[in-house]
Amino acid sequence: MISLASPDVLYPLVRESISGALDFMIRRAIVETAIEFCRGSRLVQDTVGPVSVAAGDSVLLVPADQPYQGRQLIRVFGEQMQPGTDGPQLQAGVDYQQLSGNELRVNRAYAEFNAIFVIEPRQTAITIPQILIDDYPLALACGTVARMAEMPGKAWSNPQLAAEMKPYFVDGYRAAFRWRIENTAFNTFQNPVVKQEFF
Known part of the structure; x- marks a missing residue:
């Protein structure tokens, strides 16, 4: 069973850069960012x-x-x-x-x-995996800020801020991916045996 937690603990980190957004918008952005993080890192x-x-x-x-x-x-x-x-x-x-x-x-x-x-x-989730909050809160917050700052026509829209925050998010899920590979007993890539006939 996977440990889950509310994304509400990340609100203060997101609100440092995004003001004016309602809580439900921030929660939705955190969940979408968590989905992207899980896909990119294969962590959970x-x-x-x-x-x-x-x-x-x-x-x-x-x-x-x-x-x-x-x-x-x-x-x-x-x-x-x-x-x-x-x-x-x-x-x-x-x-x-x-x-x-x-x-x-x-x-x-x-x-x-x-x-x-x-x-x-899931897209309808109101909780995210606990490990994301425990081990990668800054990466998740940076990804959420980037996602929200990319929204067009909002009071908090800021393409420059989005461009600054996105690399921190990408570095976070890449680090999580490396950690998962290093701490997995088997390798996901298996090179098939090549059968050849020689004269």
């Missing part, structure tokens, strides 16, 4: 499984009643014969089909099916 991950699935079954990564959703698969693996052991990593298009960011369909039966995936807040 969750798992599903082990579950037993039959060929043709759909697997929902996150139930619809949660304030977040699955976004991108990191690793999918399954064991057909011996429950309790990690099976081989499965291939998209061969072993399963990804129907959406939050749903996939398996093409074969598995005694134990597991998936590791990136999550992000």
Whole structure:
């Protein structure tokens, strides 16, 4: 289960640069920025499984009643014969089909099916992952300020401020991405074996 928190604690950081915006506008901008941060960094991950699935079954990564959703698969693996052991990593298009960011369909039966995936807040969320507030509050605040300063025709519109804040946000989610890669037991990239015939 992912720890969630209210984005309200970031209001003071955002209000240092943006004045005149209503609280609900700031909250909406923080949630949208958190979605972008989660997509760019792959920081917040969750798992599903082990579950037993039959060929043709759909697997929902996150139930619809949660304030977040699955976004991108990191690793999918399954064991057909011996429950309790990690099976081989499965291939998209061969072993399963990804129907959406939050749903996939398996093409074969598995005694134990597991998936590791990136999550992000839903568009309707009123909470964001706690780790963003704990570890990356300044990056999130800078991204929110940049997003709001880019809004045309508002009292707080300021393209120059948006251009100044955006790099801090990008640096934040890049740092989070590096941290996630360094602290993950497996590499998401697997170089396939090249089979060649020599004369």
